[in-house]
Amino acid sequence: MDNKQYWTAVATSEYIKGDKPIGIVVHGIELVLFRDQNQCVRVLEDRCPHRRVPLSLGTVCEGRIRCAYHGWSFDGSTGACVDIPNLDRGERISPRYRVKTFQTCERDGFVFVAPSSEKSEPPGVDVENNPPSELNELYGNSCIAMPVTEYVAALLDGPETLLRFGGVGVSDFFLGDPVYRGNWLVCDREASWDRGSKPPGIKAISRPLILRVEIERHKCAAKVWLLNADEEPLAVVTMGFSSGMRSTTTLCWRYRQFPAWRHNAPVWLRLFQLLGLSAVDVYTSIPGDGIAGLLKGPSRHLELHVMDQHKQVESGGELSC
Ligand code: FES
Structure with missing residues (x-):
């Protein structure tokens, strides 16, 4: 499947600020993000039409992006060149001097980009019926040195290699086979509160937690939930990812903690x-070595689903979730 046609969360809202534009590679496309005078995020191709210098090397000035090389400025909403220093009197700026623009929106603390020109309503990252979350929010933006398909597979087969909830240990036991719920492949693992230094010989027999990994079917987003035994959400990490340059993964994420966390977390963890x-x-x-040692498990379901979709496309059928 070509993910370029899907809205993708490419950065957290806080990441795009000030007068320094941010260069990000999304589905292999080099983009530059910045905020205009109204604080709207604007997304352009990261290439000056003059001499192809990356615009992300420039600055944001009065809500426009200015190229670092010869100082041409571009409007974020149209991509048009709006200023060229030292133009002779009477000289006009050619309408050909224009940078490609991309649709964008902000929702749920993420900046979304649609790499295709298709007009459509962007999705929220969060699923419906989310309980309200608390202030305790952490977030991040990074470039991971592994391909996005492998990152997604590792999230399913061994999420503990990619992230860790503080004070929580994840066991090897899957709670049933992964299943599709709407657009999401859902996979549950046993987990427990874990101080990480149990006395030797004493095993934790109570496993009151569930680590749930949900992968969006286009493999552009994921959610990793910490649930109690009644499947009540305690915390969630919401992630947006896409393929970056040279087989890397462009990743942004947010952590949210729910009120139930306080009622479920042991005293030592709160301390x-x-x-x-x-x-x-x-x-x-x-x-x-952590990634290489993972056994292939739930990620097979994602591969089978993709193969099914290819077969449906080849046979001219409709795509299903
Ligand atoms: S290369 Fe950008 S203004 Fe010349």
Whole structure:
């Protein structure tokens, strides 16, 4: 499937600020993001039409992006060149001097981009019926040194190699086979509160938690939930990803904690968090041996689904979720 046609969360809202434009590669397309004078996020191709210098090397000035090389300025909504320094009197700016623009919107604390020109309503990252979350929000933007397909597969087969909820250990046990719920492939694993230093010989027999990984069917978004045994949400990491340059993954994520976390978390964990233990770590540096050692499990379902879709396309059928 070509993911260029889908809206993708490419950055957290906080990441796009100030006078420094941000260069991001989304589905292999080099983009530059910045805020205009009205604080709307604008997304352009990251290439000056003059000498092809990346516009992300420039600056944002009065809500327009100015190229670092010869100082041409471009309007974020139209992509048109609106200023060229040292133009002779009477000289006009050619309408040919224009940068390609992309549809964008902000929702749920993410900036979404539609790499195709298709007009459509962007999706929210969050699923319906989410309970209200609390203030405790962490977020990040990074470039991961592995291909996006492998990142998604590792999220399903071994999420502990990519992230960790503070004070939570994940077991090897899957709670049934992955299933599709609407557009999301859902996979549950057993988990438990874990201090990480149990006395030797004593095993934790109670596993009161569930780690649920949901992968959006276009493989542009994921949610990793921490649930209690009644499947009540305690916390969630919402992720947007796409393929970056040279087989990397462009990743943005947000963590949200729900009121139920406080009622379920053990006292020692609440204390540890007060003393500075991070509520979540989403790894930016991923050890190769951890990934290489993962057994192929739930990710097979994603592959089978993609194969089914290809077969349907080849036979001229309608795509299903
Ligand atoms: S290369 Fe951008 S203004 Fe010349």
